[in-house]
Amino acid sequence: AQKVTQAQTEISVVEKEDVTLDCVYETRDTTYYLFWYKQPPSGELVFLIRRNSFDEQNEISGRYSWNFQKSTSSFNFTITASQVVDSAVYFCALSEALRDDKIIFGKGTRLHILP
Amino acid sequence: GAGVSQSPSNKVTEKGKDVELRCDPISGHTALYWYRQRLGQGLEFLIYFQGNSAPDKSGLPSDRFSAERTGESVSTLTIQRTQQEDSAVYLCASSLAGTEPDYGYTFGSGTRLTVV
Numbered sequence: 001a002q003k004v005t006q007a008q009t010e011i012s013v014v015e016k017e018d019v020t021l022d023c024v025y026e027t028r029d030t031t032y033y034l035f036w037y038k039q040p041p042s043g044e045l046v047f048l049i050r051r052n053s054f055d056e057q058n059e060i061s062g063r064y065s066w067n068f069q070k071s072t073s074s075f076n077f078t079i080t081a082s083q084v085v086d087s088a089v090y091f092c093a094l095s096e097a098l099r100d101d102k103i104i105f106g107k108g109t110r111l112h113i114l115p
Numbered sequence: 116g117a118g119v120s121q122s123p124s125n126k127v128t129e130k131g132k133d134v135e136l137r138c139d140p141i142s143g144h145t146a147l148y149w150y151r152q153r154l155g156q157g158l159e160f161l162i163y164f165q166g167n168s169a170p171d172k173s174g175l176p177s178d179r180f181s182a183e184r185t186g187e188s189v190s191t192l193t194i195q196r197t198q199q200e201d202s203a204v205y206l207c208a209s210s211l212a213g214t215e216p217d218y219g220y221t222f223g224s225g226t227r228l229t230v231v
Contacts, residue, residue: 045206045222091157102148102171103220107157 002027004094004106012112013082021077021109023092029053034068034075035093035103045091051075079111087113117141119223121207127229128197136192136226140209147190148220149182150206158206164190197230204228 003026013019025034036048049059051068059066063080079086089108120139128134140147149161160174164184175181179197184190194201204227208220 043204044224045208047220102160102163102174104160105150105158 002029002032002094002096002104004092004104006090006092006106006109008109009107010110010112012114014114015084016081018078018080019082019111021079021090021092021111023075023077023106025073025075025092025094027073027094027096029096031096033095033103035091035095036066036075036077037091037093037105038088039091039108040088048077082113084113084115087111119207119209119221121205121223121226123226124224125227125229127231130199130230131196133193133195134197134228136194136205136207136228138190138192138207138209138223140188140190140207141211141221143187144209144211144221145187146210147184148208148210149190149192150208151176151203152206152225153203161192161205194228197228199230202228202230 005024007022011019030053032053034051038046038048049066051066056068056070058068065078067076075092077090089110091105091108093103093105095103119141122137126134138147145166147164150158151161152158162175162182163171166187179195182190182192192205204225206222206225208222210220
């Protein structure tokens with residue numbers, strides 16, 4: 001069965017520090033998608049990235065980077081030089097693309113960036 | 116519309132009453148999803164509609180929960196005989212393609228349901 005585990009419930013770092021949010025997933029399928037979403041205090045969910053299981057190349061977008069390792073079933077998210085506006089709950093998610101489309105979310109990591 | 120629209124944004128209801136939550140997906144989006152987010156928790160999948168296929172109801176927590184969708188448009192989530200444990204934010208999302216959500220889902224702002 002598909003499962004997403006975000007072991008870090010809550011993290012606090014001081015502004016400008018780098019921080020990595022961990023995500024470990026389980027799936028029976030060889031074809032799947034991984035996602036990260038951000039939920040700021042306002043509550044809306046903001047899509048950050050989608051990665052398919054055949055593309056293990058790491059992704060960088062500005063201060064954000066993602067490390068996908070199939071060998072450890074992990075899809076970790078790093079924020080470099082964190083800013084107060086990065087404070088939010090971050091969700092990692094998984095979709096077994098050939099089975100159906102529903103996305104299963106982890107429980108989220110609440111990130112506090114302290115000024 | 117420009118985004119996924121949900122109504123009402125807030126709903127307070129008495130225990131035992133029925134409620135209907137509405138979702139207007141982005142025009143042309145074939146897939147529609149309902150999730151529930153309890154306070155401080157992650158998102159729980161409830162139900163998924165894709166075109167004219169039978170919906171995936173595997174996430175509905177009890178037979179008090181049901182959902183309908185007319186074609187590829189509006190969906191309603193109905194909770195009968197509400198319980199306090201139903202209090203949560205109910206999120207709707209839609210996506211363009213049923214099998215390749217290459218930009219993820221677009222979520223609505225949710226309906227905050229409070230059962231008193």
